[in-house]
Amino acid sequence: MTADSSPSHELAAAHADEHHHPDWHTYKWVALVLTIITVGEVWIYYTPLKETRIFVPALLIMSVAKFTIVCMFYMHLKYDAKLFRGLFVGPLTIAVLVVISLLFLFGHLALHA
Amino acid sequence: MATIALPDSHADHHYTATGQTHTKIAIWAFIGSECFFFASLISTYLIYKGRSVSGPCPHTVCRGLHPILNIPVTSASTFVLLMSSLSMVLAHSAVVRGDRKYSRIWLATTALLGTTFLGFQAYEFTSFVHEGLKITTNLFGSTFFTLTGFHGAHVTAGVLWLVTMLFVDMKRGLGPRDAINVDVMALYWHFVDVIWVAIFTLVYLIQ
Amino acid sequence: MATTVAAPPSRAATLKYEKGIWSWLTTTDHKKIGQLYLYTALAWFLVGGIEALIIRTQLYGPNGRLVSADTYNQLFTMHGTTMIFMAIMPLSAAFFNFLIPLQIGARDVAFPRLNAFSYWIFLCGSLFINASWLIHKAPDGGWFSYAPLSTRTFNPGLNMDFWVIGIQILGVSTLAAGFNFITTIINMRAPGMHFMRMPVFTWAAFVTQFQIILAFPILTVAVVFLLFDRFFGTQFYEPAAGADPLLWQHLFWLFGHPEVYILILPAFGLVSEVLPTFSRKPLFGYPVMVYSLILIAFLGFGVWAHHMFAVGMGPIADSVFSVTTMLIAIPTGVKIFNWLGTMWGGSLRFTTAMLFAIGLVCLFTIGGISGVMHASPPADLQQTDSYFVVAHFHYVLFGGSMMGLFAGVYYYFPKVTGRIMNETLGKWHFWLMFIGMNLTFFPMHFAGLDGMPRRIWSYDANQGWTNDNHVSTIGAYILFVGMLIFVYNMWRSRRSGTRVGNNPWDAPTVEWSTPSPPPPYNYAKIPQITSRYPMWTREGPHSISAAYPVGAPAEAPEPTAEELHIPMPTPTLKPLLASLALTLAFIGLIWHKQVPIIILGLALFAVVLLSWVLTPLEPEH
Numbered sequence: 001m002t003a004d005s006s007p008s009h010e011l012a013a014a015h016a017d018e019h020h021h022p023d024w025h026t027y028k029w030v031a032l033v034l035t036i037i038t039v040g041e042v043w044i045y046y047t048p049l050k051e052t053r054i055f056v057p058a059l060l061i062m063s064v065a066k067f068t069i070v071c072m073f074y075m076h077l078k079y080d081a082k083l084f085r086g087l088f089v090g091p092l093t094i095a096v097l098v099v100i101s102l103l104f105l106f107g108h109l110a111l112h113a
Numbered sequence: 114m115a116t117i118a119l120p121d122s123h124a125d126h127h128y129t130a131t132g133q134t135h136t137k138i139a140i141w142a143f144i145g146s147e148c149f150f151f152a153s154l155i156s157t158y159l160i161y162k163g164r165s166v167s168g169p170c171p172h173t174v175c176r177g178l179h180p181i182l183n184i185p186v187t188s189a190s191t192f193v194l195l196m197s198s199l200s201m202v203l204a205h206s207a208v209v210r211g212d213r214k215y216s217r218i219w220l221a222t223t224a225l226l227g228t229t230f231l232g233f234q235a236y237e238f239t240s241f242v243h244e245g246l247k248i249t250t251n252l253f254g255s256t257f258f259t260l261t262g263f264h265g266a267h268v269t270a271g272v273l274w275l276v277t278m279l280f281v282d283m284k285r286g287l288g289p290r291d292a293i294n295v296d297v298m299a300l301y302w303h304f305v306d307v308i309w310v311a312i313f314t315l316v317y318l319i320q
Numbered sequence: 321m322a323t324t325v326a327a328p329p330s331r332a333a334t335l336k337y338e339k340g341i342w343s344w345l346t347t348t349d350h351k352k353i354g355q356l357y358l359y360t361a362l363a364w365f366l367v368g369g370i371e372a373l374i375i376r377t378q379l380y381g382p383n384g385r386l387v388s389a390d391t392y393n394q395l396f397t398m399h400g401t402t403m404i405f406m407a408i409m410p411l412s413a414a415f416f417n418f419l420i421p422l423q424i425g426a427r428d429v430a431f432p433r434l435n436a437f438s439y440w441i442f443l444c445g446s447l448f449i450n451a452s453w454l455i456h457k458a459p460d461g462g463w464f465s466y467a468p469l470s471t472r473t474f475n476p477g478l479n480m481d482f483w484v485i486g487i488q489i490l491g492v493s494t495l496a497a498g499f500n501f502i503t504t505i506i507n508m509r510a511p512g513m514h515f516m517r518m519p520v521f522t523w524a525a526f527v528t529q530f531q532i533i534l535a536f537p538i539l540t541v542a543v544v545f546l547l548f549d550r551f552f553g554t555q556f557y558e559p560a561a562g563a564d565p566l567l568w569q570h571l572f573w574l575f576g577h578p579e580v581y582i583l584i585l586p587a588f589g590l591v592s593e594v595l596p597t598f599s600r601k602p603l604f605g606y607p608v609m610v611y612s613l614i615l616i617a618f619l620g621f622g623v624w625a626h627h628m629f630a631v632g633m634g635p636i637a638d639s640v641f642s643v644t645t646m647l648i649a650i651p652t653g654v655k656i657f658n659w660l661g662t663m664w665g666g667s668l669r670f671t672t673a674m675l676f677a678i679g680l681v682c683l684f685t686i687g688g689i690s691g692v693m694h695a696s697p698p699a700d701l702q703q704t705d706s707y708f709v710v711a712h713f714h715y716v717l718f719g720g721s722m723m724g725l726f727a728g729v730y731y732y733f734p735k736v737t738g739r740i741m742n743e744t745l746g747k748w749h750f751w752l753m754f755i756g757m758n759l760t761f762f763p764m765h766f767a768g769l770d771g772m773p774r775r776i777w778s779y780d781a782n783q784g785w786t787n788d789n790h791v792s793t794i795g796a797y798i799l800f801v802g803m804l805i806f807v808y809n810m811w812r813s814r815r816s817g818t819r820v821g822n823n824p825w826d827a828p829t830v831e832w833s834t835p836s837p838p839p840p841y842n843y844a845k846i847p848q849i850t851s852r853y854p855m856w857t858r859e860g861p862h863s864i865s866a867a868y869p870v871g872a873p874a875e876a877p878e879p880t881a882e883e884l885h886i887p888m889p890t891p892t893l894k895p896l897l898a899s900l901a902l903t904l905a906f907i908g909l910i911w912h913k914q915v916p917i918i919i920l921g922l923a924l925f926a927v928v929l930l931s932w933v934l935t936p937l938e939p940e941h
Binding site for chain 3: 129130131133138139142143149150153157160161166167248249250251252254281
């Protein structure tokens with residue numbers, strides 16, 4: 001469909017990918033884990049834990065877990081060339097640092113206790 | 114300087130320095146760039162959280178107005194989008210092994226789930242407007258609708274991409290040689306899902 | 321040369337695309353696209369220069385009345401916007417386009433049609449924003465468009481509408497090119513061209529593209545907020561709704577600081593090509609030059625609030641950004657020393673390109689020194705928003721970027737056109753520009769420290785700024801004369817300059833192995849790279865006592881792509897059509913939000929885009 005898809009080249013690349021891809025069993029487990037975490041996130045919202053100080057960190061940990069699982073497995077960063085990890089993790093890291101810096105600068109995060 | 118021709122002028126035409134395709138590298142670079150796009154939108158939402166001087170608030174009663182966000186409904190739509198990522202990987206698997214029947218089924222499922230998510234969002238947006246929250250109402254309205262609206266626009270673009278893929282599939286059939294293009298589309302789709310994971314937590318769940 | 325081969329069936333069809341205007345409108349050839357960028361950018365540079373001349377004339381003496389205050393605001397806004405987005409960036413893009421594939425041993429970029437689209441949407445965007453002059457409603461809120469001043473509450477007219485929309489259109493161009501070049505450099509390097517063998521210009525370009533794809537989305541979001549506020553009534557920058565007046569500044573400078581490195585790094589790359597060639601010596605400390613590029617790009621995302629030392633962020637924030645700003649001076653300074661180290665002990669040849677390159681080294685250093693002075697918040701409280709800042713950034717952008725870009729023009733003109741530029745005229749250009757530039761901008765350091773604020777329309781006779789302004793204006797006119805000489809030189813050399821062979825400067829990098837100009841396919845055989853300086857022997861350049869130009873032009877014509885069985889992309893009008901369609905949608909927005917036109921534009925864009933992605937790049941083979 002796009003420029004560089006000639007039959008032999010694509011077939012070779014597809015076969016190379018195939019060796020690395022997880023199969024559908026793995027995908028279904030991944031989907032199950034993601035569902036469980038999502039259920040956990042929503043459940044915790046409706047419990048008294050919502051008022052405690054662990055609420056926000058717990059939610060952040062759960063969503064980071066989901067984020068990482070989708071990237072590693074569905075987007076198969078775990079199985080692919082390191083190049084892609086670099087192209088993604090680099091900008092992601094700087095972006096997160098920028099968000100945190102902005103939250104400090106606008107007073108949403110205290111710099112001292 | 115030694116100048117050596119590669120044995121086959123055809124091969125030298127398809128030579129790549131990494132063994133990966135151009136489109137896959139480009140989509141990851143694009144995804145890296147989109148991290149900054151959504152980081153800016155999310156930052157602004159978080160910066161302006163709690164600073165509206167009028168209009169409704171997300172989670173609490175304020176100024177005599179009901180809280181706006183509907184966690185149960187959004188949890189359902191989040192689940193729908195998460196499942197669409199599953200159907201997307203199943204679609205890609207099917208294309209890779211040349212399974213014409215299931216590639217169509219799973220691609221269509223993904224498009225359908227994506228459209229369902231958009232349906233939930235459309236319902237959400239219209240009910241918020243009825244309850245008094247428009248994009249112009251206050252800081253919450255402006256930041257919320259812009260952030261989730263741009264996310265929805267990305268989902269829409271993804272659905273259009275899926276539909277185009279299905280159209281190509283109907284016309285000439287997608288086979289292993291299309292695996293790369295389906296892979297690239299899948300990466301985009303999963304990224305859009307993963308951004309929603311962040312938005313759901315930061316906007317809906319965290320007060 | 322090779323035996324001629326019967327023309328394949330597609331030849332008759334493609335013949336129409338090879339000559340004349342049509343070949344330019346439908347080109348996907350990076351070399352032609354590079355030339356389009358070059359000439360367009362130079363034209364906008366002249367426009368920006370005329371805007372500057374009017375500004376300088378207005379400021380020549382006290383109480384000038386050449387233009388009204390309102391027109392003055394439009395002039396300095398457009399001068400800045402034009403120079404940054406329509407002159408320096410596209411000039412850099414001209415070099416990215418022309419050079420990157422040649423320097424890495426490739427035949428074109430990764431996505432040739434997207435490349436063409438980048439140029440056409442740039443042209444459309446630049447015409448769009450300048451069309452505002454025709455109705456005397458050019459943007460007038462400063463090139464940095466601070467909100468809330470730029471919101472509809474305080475700036476109700478069409479002026480800033482042109483800015484917010486024009487910037488978005490231009491952003492599309494730059495972002496698309498960023499993805500294109502990143503993919504090209506990662507994936508299309510010739511065999512043996514390891515990353516640490518790449519020419520430094522390609523490294524500088526590579527690092528710049530990463531900055532682009534990360535910084536421009538932030539600008540996009542900031543401008544989207546402003547656009548939504550102005551067109552749809554959102555509250556992002558409305559203080560009455562509780563909005564923070566600093567939101568714009570933080571978002572803008574998060575983009576704006578990487579942007580200034582985007583503006584300078586390509587020029588650094590060009591200087592790193594020119595100095596070794598005319599010192600007849602390899603670049604000093606190649607690995608350090610590469611690491612410093614990467615470090616500058618990375619640190620560039622951590623210094624943005626040094627543009628905001630006067631807004632009251634508090635001592636902790638001020639200190640953090642002060643430290644990071646001083647830190648970033650280190651890798652930059654290292655480069656200066658490495659360039660000096662390159663020249664030290666070399667057999668120097670003072671061609672025009674070399675003069676401009678040395679000019680950058682000197683003038684950027686001066687600009688860097690005033691920059692480090694800004695890094696101290698207490699000092700900056702005096703300097704900010706004064707002409708001291710204007711002096712600083714013109715030293716780094718004119719004395720830095722422009723000097724480097726001119727060095728690149730003189731150096732690569734023979735490769736692009738097959739002829740060299742006249743050296744005598746070149747030297748006149750250089751000296752007039754060097755003298756003019758210093759006369760114009762050096763006094764501004766003093767005017768600034770004497771209290772002259774930026775962006776003022778006129779000043780009184782008793783403020784002590786008159787002499788500085790006199791000198792600055794004279795300098796500006798000298799600059800202008802230098803530019804006229806340059807334009808004449810380009811025009812004349814294109815028509816009747818001395819013809820040259822592959823490597824008129826006896827330069828080291830692989831692009832100099834191709835004919836001048838290169839054939840459409842660049843390399844008949846993809847080269848195998850075995851060193852950083854493929855064109856020099858192990859001992860160094862071939863002939864230390866070279867008189868330029870070296871070598872003679874080829875006598876026989878190059879074989880065609882068909883004769884060599886090299887598949888070439890089919891020329892196509894779709895990138896141009898897609899640009900026009902997208903611009904139409906934006907015109908619909910600014911023209912009283914005409915929804916039918918917006919929808920028409922987007923629909924046409926979608927149709928062209930669909931046709932584009934479903935069409936293969938090359939004829940099936």
